[in-house]
Amino acid sequence: MMHRMVRWLRRSATRRAGLLRPPDRSAARLRYGLERALHDGAITDISALALELGVISASAGDSDVAAKLAVAQRRVTDILDELRGVGSWIYPPVLASAGLGPGLRAVAERRGLRLLLDLPRDELGAEARSRAGLLVADHFHTLRPGSVVRVRVRGRRIVRVSITDQRPGGSARRAHRAVLRCG
């Protein structure tokens, strides 16, 4: 009787869980391409500009000019910080290069989240990794810093993702889930 009750409670809790809509394959590819274009284009060129300003500053004899160049360099650094932030939102860079676990940990760290990850032992295929990673990363961006979040991922071709989160200082937990058909 007790077991049946627990099963019923679990099933009804799952039914209440919010359904998240994962990005499709073409959206994931587009986002990856956009992040690469931003990194290889604007971010790389502006970083080179920062170096150029550093070289000019080193040869500037006038302290006023050097001070103005230092201000310009700080502005360039701020612009790069903003572009990096945009790039990470579009497609977390570590997700592409290192996989689902490191990618999600990187986003959680940037967002100031406390994360508990429960991932399959073997790394997912490229498409599943990319789509599941973006789904979870996008959800992280909706959470307040200091939130606690648990992510569980299972399956390979049919990937099931469940996310439970709790606001800082709160006691209520919210559950979300998604199913992705990959490959």
Place this chain on the structure above:
Amino acid sequence: MIAEDGALFREGLVLLLRAAGHEVAGCFADGEALIAAVATDPVDVAVLDIRMPPGQEGGLVTAERVRALRPEVGLLLLSHYAETHYLMRVLEIGTERIGYRLKERVAGVRVLGDTLDRIAGGEIVIEPVLARRLVHGGGRTDGPLSALSERETDVLRLMAEGRANNAIAGELFISAKSVEKNIAAIFTKLGLPGDATVHHRRVLAVLAYLQAQRIDGPAGW
């Protein structure tokens, strides 16, 4: 020596290094060429882009091979992103004569010179942006970090950057003795293991602690 696949950044780095009074022994667009050059011409420090060929993180792979081939060569890894994942990979390669910085944050003669001098001197150099995020991020008010005083938090951040006691003292305008006292208090309050006087071990202990605070918590979930 430099390995960087972006031509503009590579050329800018050469000019800046020369302006800082350094000699550039070689300049390459990928890691393989740098490894071949280091094998025949060992240098003080090799500067590598993390995201360059071969592969997505070719700079890290190249750094690993350079460290195995020539352990005496210092390594400075540059990236457009300050990420704990990259930091952990860098620490796996080595904890001495090594550094990880954001590209645009070394775009000045003084900061670049300081970074290279510290690496050549055997230190570990960690991007301050990342150290700050690890110390101040997370928004937690209940953890042991919140028990640290403002001064201790500043000292912890500078330790996470890999700074030695004298450098911390200089940065905070306090005595080296005061730095030692603060470090002892930090290790006690955070319950950190290890010897706080051995530089690279204490950096590792601090970073491991800060990373554990940010992720994979709490119990009961």
